[in-house]
Amino acid sequence: MSFYDELFMKLHSRNINKQERIRTIKLSTQFVKVFIKDVCTARNYFLFNEEVVILVQHLNPEESQTDLRKQMHELVELLENNPQLSVSNLSNLNLISKLSYRKLINMIPEEVLATCRTLKIKKELLNKVPTLLELSNHAFQKCIQQFYNIHQLNDFYRAVENLCLPNVFKRSLCQDPPLIYE
Numbered sequence: 001m002s003f004y005d006e007l008f009m010k011l012h013s014r015n016i017n018k019q020e021r022i023r024t025i026k027l028s029t030q031f032v033k034v035f036i037k038d039v040c041t042a043r044n045y046f047l048f049n050e051e052v053v054i055l056v057q058h059l060n061p062e063e064s065q066t067d068l069r070k071q072m073h074e075l076v077e078l079l080e081n082n083p084q085l086s087v088s089n090l091s092n093l094n095l096i097s098k099l100s101y102r103k104l105i106n107m108i109p110e111e112v113l114a115t116c117r118t119l120k121i122k123k124e125l126l127n128k129v130p131t132l133l134e135l136s137n138h139a140f141q142k143c144i145q146q147f148y149n150i151h152q153l154n155d156f157y158r159a160v161e162n163l164c165l166p167n168v169f170k171r172s173l174c175q176d177p178p179l180i181y182e
Contacts, residue, residue: 003028004038004055008045022050029058036071039104043075048082048101056100059107072108076119079104087118090125094176095134102126133172141173153177 007028011021025042039055046052079085084093085101093101105123113119144150148159160173 002035002038002041003032004034005041008041008051012045018050021046022054025051025054029054033060034058035060036075040071040075040078043078048079048085048097050097053097053100056104059103072112075104076108076112076116080116080118085122087121087125090122095130095138097176098126098130098134137172137176141177144173 007024011024016024034055036059039052039059042052042055079101083089090098090101101122105119105126108119108123113123141156144159144163145156148155150156150159156177157174160170163170165173
């Protein structure tokens with residue numbers, strides 16, 4: 001059993017809240033290498049959520065190609081069945097999730113991509129240049145968080161609601177608020 005297998009099992013069995021899970025996983029990625037099997041394990045426990053996104057961002061590129069191909073194929077099959085990652089829903093993902101999913105899709109070997117038409121479409125969509133609004137959203141959220149010294153999610157929503165911005169921007173800011181409140 002790997003470090004991450006044991007970690008995810010304990011986080012899941014003890015019903016640790018999402019914010020603490022994310023903090024723990026972020027910390028662990030600084031000390032323990034992340035392999036594709038760890039991403040698959042996290043996906044089994046938490047679906048394609050922030051936990052998986054964090055692991056994808058820290059994937060170890062030195063993994064053996066045969067292990068990578070086999071496990072990548074299994075992970076892609078699991079992700080293909082996730083409605084959150086359907087072609088029609090890709091535009092609703094936040095920038096960080098999009099970039100992580102893009103990294104994962106771009107790691108898929110060409111022979112696997114050739115067999116799946118939807119993966120090709122997703123790869124094209126995810127490799128498009130993001131809009132300025134998408135790029136700036138996360139930075140603006142962090143600025144709001146720091147400027148108003150926000151430490152809880154409810155405070156973030158209240159601060160955004162009180163800003164003098166059109167409702168479209170407010171909804172965009174609140175769609176995927178910052179994960180960690182330090």
